[in-house]
Amino acid sequence: MSDKPTLLVAGLHAEVDGKEILKGVDLRVPAGEIHALMGPNGSGKSTLAYTLMGHPKYAVTGGKASFDGHDLLSLTPDERARLGIFLSFQYPTAIPGVTMVNFLRASLRSLGKEMPAREFMQTLKREMEALKMDEEFRARYVNEGYSGGEKKRAEILQLAMLRPKLAILDETDSGLDVDALRTVAEGVKRLAGPDLGILIITHYYRILEFLTPDVVHVLHDGRVVRSGGASLAREIEHTGYDPILGVTAAGAA
């Protein structure tokens, strides 16, 4: 047992619509560390994110996943959230008619982190300013009519308000221009610390310029095929995935 809350994934297999996507994923993300999970399109990155959060469409067919010593796979998504897991969605869903404020308050209440109204509004104001979000966002409906950049900021705002122990960021960098990317990355950086583990799922190196990872994993065809330090990400940026995966493919053959 680790003394820090740690995500442990061992030999995880999962399928969606009968098709196996994860074919034995091994991963370990302790609190206080930033991990990057990289890989080409179709390697299973987003599937891993959804599976860890418990999306009903993703069926686990083998292996284990635990957080802070608790078996995740037997829990519903809300129970996983209450353990301290947070997923920043690549494509957040709109909830028409539900304001961001009401949503955040319902969420905090469910997580047992309810704050007095005044403190809540002050915290919200502070976090929105840090993410350069307009005040009118509070009254807007969750993800309805947001631009791509607004959606990503709103996800990081939730991360900041809900204060989980493990944040899985699924392609949070996609669809952002450089300025927005910097704001979002800095937003995450502000929250990083000894109590938060971060798993950044990304196709590109870009976001890692702002958020230096402690460990980089490469996912390919449903398995983690390589892990290394920050230099691995730079290597991928420099050479692309092919040389790294070529070696693996040859070894597997």
Added chain:
Amino acid sequence: MAVEAHELTKDYKYGFHDVDVSVFRTEKGLSPEVVAAISQHKNEPEWMLKFRLKALQHFEKRAMPTWGADLSGIDFNNIYYYVKPIEEQAGRDWDDVPESIKQTFDKLGIPEAERKFLAGVSAQYDSEVVYHNIRADLEKLGVIFGDCDTGLRDHSEIFRKYFGTVIPPNDNKFAALNSAVWSGGSFVYVPAGVRVDIPLQAYFRINSDNMGQFERTLIIAEEGSYVHYIEGCTAPTYSSDSLHSAVVEIIAHKNAHVRYTTIQNWSNNVYNLVTKRAIAYEGATVEWIDGNLGSKITMKYPAIYLMGERAHGEVLSAAFAGEGQHQDAGAKCVHVAPHTTSNIVSRSISKDGGRTSYRGHIKVYPKAHDVKVSVRCDALLLDEASQSDTYPYSDIENSDVTFGHEATVSKIGEDQIFYLTSRGIPEAEATALIVNGFFEPFVKELPMEYAVELNRLLAVQMEGSVG
């Protein structure tokens, strides 16, 4: 035999009933004798008795409507058409109301609401209004708010000028029935230029078993005036059905603005068959804010006749149909004059096999040019067993009309639930949040106290689906 409320439904908190305190009731069933007895008991003028008897003939001649919800369960012979709860006419002092009736309205929060945020209150119990009051300053300005029987007696000239002019007795079978046996309801008169800044509310409570409530509401807003009228309604849950068949007539004169809000929360054994119609003259605005949560079957299509240039009509409705319920609701806008506009927004939710229907009619007369109409209906189904249908009719006889119509039927998405649960919100609460969000366009038009109450009622309805 009456069955105690909690045995039938655990969710409907207004299902309790009092002992029968009625001081007079007509015999069961309908006949000219019953109609005459009602009129005689009320000491009405001859013209009203004739009006009633003629209406009864219309009722008897007309066939049951078969184009809408299933009404075959109504047994007109097994209904008390007039049940008088108190000896005296309605007073302005709660202390004069018999104790058991007072307790009922206490439980429903009526006196408290009056103190807190209403300009006037009327409370009807079975066939008669047992209490009504209006703020003294409004009364000084000439605002009248009382029951229709008092309107007929004390304000006969103006009452007779408008009564039955918007909805004639032969309009439809249930308007005819109401016209024959009507009792109670509200009479509202707002003089020219007077703005009633906070709402007037009427509360309708059925207490008796096998009872028909036939209130009659008449609202007259003179030039440039404003009034917001709210009605709420509940009934005990009995094993046999009750009938509620109201007629509501609104006359909005030049540049007047009338808003009529209904939160219908009848118990699930009430047939709710209501005719509501407004006339909007030049520059006038009429808004129907119509929420239907309760009843077994509701058929109600608030209508606005836009008779003068630049008149505007809004119908904003929300319906919730649970197990065994059919909410057949909609709207009707008739554009008679040029430069008139109407906007219809309907939101409905069906759950546990419940059924919602939107039935709308837009009519534009040949002389009505530069007309704008917008209709939007959205239905949300919470499970496979539930049902929603849309019956939009339009009859447009002028080419200079902008007509937008949009209708959607959707189910609560797996992705929406996943998103909310991933933030720690349990699934049942996530569903309730989505449902509340769906009704938000309606709820935000309600005074805060009613919005809170409606959200609470929805939460109760949603709880029924879990466990």
